[in-house]
Amino acid sequence: GENVEQHPSTLSVQEGDSAVIKCTYSDSASNYFPWYKQELGKGPQLIIDIRSNVGEKKDQRIAVTLNKTAKHFSLHITETQPEDSAVYFCAAARPAGGNEKLTFGTGTRLTIIP
Amino acid sequence: GAVVSQHPSRVICKSGTSVKIECRSLDFQATTMFWYRQFPKQSLMLMATSNEGSKATYEQGVEKDKFLINHASLTLSTLTVTSAHPEDSSFYICSARDPTGRTGELFFGEGSRLTVL
Numbered sequence: 061g062e063n064v065e066q067h068p069s070t071l072s073v074q075e076g077d078s079a080v081i082k083c084t085y086s087d088s089a090s091n092y093f094p095w096y097k098q099e100l101g102k103g104p105q106l107i108i109d110i111r112s113n114v115g116e117k118k119d120q121r122i123a124v125t126l127n128k129t130a131k132h133f134s135l136h137i138t139e140t141q142p143e144d145s146a147v148y149f150c151a152a153a154r155p156a157g158g159n160e161k162l163t164f165g166t167g168t169r170l171t172i173i174p
Numbered sequence: 175g176a177v178v179s180q181h182p183s184r185v186i187c188k189s190g191t192s193v194k195i196e197c198r199s200l201d202f203q204a205t206t207m208f209w210y211r212q213f214p215k216q217s218l219m220l221m222a223t224s225n226e227g228s229k230a231t232y233e234q235g236v237e238k239d240k241f242l243i244n245h246a247s248l249t250l251s252t253l254t255v256t257s258a259h260p261e262d263s264s265f266y267i268c269s270a271r272d273p274t275g276r277t278g279e280l281f282f283g284e285g286s287r288l289t290v291l
Contacts, residue, residue, distance in 0.1 A: 094279070094280075096282070101285070101287070102284050102285060103178075103180070103267050103269075103282040103283050103284045103285045104218070104267070104282045105282070106279065106280070106281070106282075109279065149217060149218070160271075161208070161220060161223065162208075162220070162280065163220075164217045164218045164219075165217065166216070166217045167215075167216070167217050169215075
């Protein structure tokens, strides 16, 4: 099955600086790669996703890059703000006729230092 | 965006009792819902896939008689933890897929924290 590794497990960044979180996956058939933000005691919220036919996607301060050859994808947050502090999870899914199951990474606890 | 609601958000029960957690898709009909379990400071582990009108598909190692899943309507799936024990204490999260939405995109509930005394 799919195995998703995520690094780093914790990340502290000065407010205004950029944060980068990296994930690798094992299943070459995976074609959907979402990123989720989880605040304490809450469910994950989708912040951005990318599909295998695209190499990069950007949404304001957030961007995701995908390297299918190397089987890794990264989340980039620029101009970080205190409200960006949370746990971030990457995930991967392979096509399954509408029943795609996500395999999650181990999470990164991001702390923005004011 | 689509909204998925879970209830209750927190529940405390005595060992040996059963607890039911509800997951509702509020503005779309979800033919497929997923149930996850998350231990403190750990990732989400898929427990089972719930399909409307059919039996749930459980992941390896998940006891189907322990964690009963019912998906009787297109907007509601329930997870019942039967004869709960302290080791069942965890954060349970559901997600749902909007079949009219983009392939693969899931919407998550807010989670339900179960504490078994």
